[in-house]
Amino acid sequence: MAKLHIIIENYSLSSAEIHKITLLQQAYDAELFWYVHAHDTMLDRLYFSTELASLWQSFTNNVKQTSHALEQSVQQHFKNSTLSYVHDKYWGKEVDKNAARQDLRIITRGEENLSHSVLQYINHSNAPLIILGKRPWGAKCKLVGAVDPFHSDDPKNTTDINVYKLTRRMAERLQSQEWKLLHAIYIPPLAISHTQELNLFHRERVYEFCREIQCPPKRMTFCGGNPEIAIEHYAQINKVDLIVLGSRKHGIIDKWLNGSTVEQLLKTPHLDILLTASHSAKNNPKS
Known part of the structure; x- marks a missing residue:
């Protein structure tokens, strides 16, 4: 049985995210594992000063109430589910310990931008990942796989082949x-x-490239401009629900000079993004 691992940001789970996770659970016929990423720094410290005592008590009570509401919501929509609370900044190790490499990870955006530890996890993960926002999907779930078969460090186009296969x-x-x-x-x-x-x-x-991978030409489309801007604009105009992107490892100098399309698109809160598992360009892609 397939397994989906869901990391919830900021104790927040919207109705749109519940609906999308339900669709993914049905699509994969999967067992769900939930993790609440409690990255509030106050949870990692003890405060003894009199001035902060009331603030700390109020904060703790609010967290307990929010956690209880979240647990009830998950139980209501996903029976027999349990939540694990991962407070440490190295929470990704716990997720990976419970998950096989091919298991899909799902990260909810929460109300704010992705936290630093989530971005770190995405940057170092070798597993497929979906980052879900608050916007609902359409009835037919439109998908777009972004490809760019021009990279000198990936002469066999391993990443783009993976994007095509995962999109399909x-x-x-x-x-x-x-x-x-x-x-x-x-x-x-x-x-x-x-x-x-x-x-x-x-x-x-x-x-x-399409002929090489036997992708029908009618499935290919184009846009123009800086990739991160052009892809976002295309997704908005064409009401794309899910964008599939290749996860490629960039060196520090390369990212400083050229930036990262994936990194920029991850900063766009209304986009839902599926990242492929990263593979070395030296390896042949699996079918």
């Missing part, structure tokens, strides 16, 4: 025909005069 498999699980592969064509400012030629080159290269 997720669409099959969710019984959705509404899926595409998306390539963002970025033209550097100094090459604007060669826009037409570069657009043609990108399209030819991407369609060649």
